[in-house]
Amino acid sequence: MRLHGKVAIVTGGAHGMGEAEVRLFAREGAKVVVADILPELGAAVVADICTTGGTAMFQKIDVSQALIAATLAAYGRIDVLVNNAGISGSAVGDPDSIEGWNRLIAVNQTSVFLGTKLAAAEMMKTGGGSIINISSINGFVGSDGGHPGYHASKGAVRIYSKAAAVRYGPHGVRVNSVQPGYLPPMLNGTNGNTRALAVAQTPMRRIGVPIDVAYGVLYLASDEASFVTGSELVIDGGWLAQ
Numbered sequence: 001m002r003l004h005g006k007v008a009i010v011t012g013g014a015h016g017m018g019e020a021e022v023r024l025f026a027r028e029g030a031k032v033v034v035a036d037i038l039p040e041l042g043a044a045v046v047a048d049i050c051t052t053g054g055t056a057m058f059q060k061i062d063v064s065q066a067l068i069a070a071t072l073a074a075y076g077r078i079d080v081l082v083n084n085a086g087i088s089g090s091a092v093g094d095p096d097s098i099e100g101w102n103r104l105i106a107v108n109q110t111s112v113f114l115g116t117k118l119a120a121a122e123m124m125k126t127g128g129g130s131i132i133n134i135s136s137i138n139g140f141v142g143s144d145g146g147h148p149g150y151h152a153s154k155g156a157v158r159i160y161s162k163a164a165a166v167r168y169g170p171h172g173v174r175v176n177s178v179q180p181g182y183l184p185p186m187l188n189g190t191n192g193n194t195r196a197l198a199v200a201q202t203p204m205r206r207i208g209v210p211i212d213v214a215y216g217v218l219y220l221a222s223d224e225a226s227f228v229t230g231s232e233l234v235i236d237g238g239w240l241a242q
């Protein structure tokens, strides 16, 4: 019960890594808010958690303010926010279009700024909390096939998280980022075609599974990480080490 009594929001919690995180958080005693744009998938995850003794609610979002308000209305506080929602470069197509660039920056980067700012304001009122922002190994390096807007947005999440850690640290709010390596394709299909190459290039000789990342996020969410802020946790099977 590493999150006993805590209220935790996971954006993009209906699928993929976010789904693994809400299921793990609920098992560890948190009251979980599954925030996503996909109501059917989200409601199914919540129903599953509730029938196995956990506490969870779904909140349809594309707007951070409404998410924070709904969480406070339901549970009265926020202890953990995982800014996990994201889209891949393939979701927006043409790597040279300004519309694609703006969409990637809005969903992957600006949402992290807004969520962090709003959640930190509430966490400060109750003595602190933990914010985990999901970046990527593609926030460290560029690639030929990857969308430049994806790389840019994920790199920005890393350094923004450090700035927020410095800003909110004196108020007890920790802010860290996590860099997953190659995992199963995102809903909108990022790396499906490059799986074999990714396995060959990863020292652990496999791609990751969502629970690999969820355990790292759980650590940062829990009080075990109470002296950890402004840090980056790379979970990539050694890909960045070479």
Ligand SMILES: NC(=O)c1ccc[n+]([C@@H]2O[C@H](COP(=O)([O-])OP(=O)(O)OC[C@H]3O[C@@H](n4cnc5c(N)ncnc54)[C@H](O)[C@@H]3O)[C@@H](O)[C@H]2O)c1
Pocket: 011, 012, 013, 014, 015, 016, 017, 018, 035, 036, 037, 038, 061, 062, 084, 085, 086, 087, 088, 107, 134, 135, 136, 137, 179, 180, 181, 182, 183, 184, 185, 186, 187, 188, 191
């Ligand atoms: N899969 C990978 O290989 C990989 C690697 C590194 C980093 N990441 C990052 O990890 C995070 C999770 O990725 P995943 O692979 O689990 O993806 P996924 O596509 O399986 O899940 C993402 C979830 O976010 C939701 N979402 C998308 N836009 C949203 C919005 N505007 N508001 C609310 N919810 C929204 C989707 O509906 C979906 O449920 C993303 O930020 C992604 O960039 C993924």
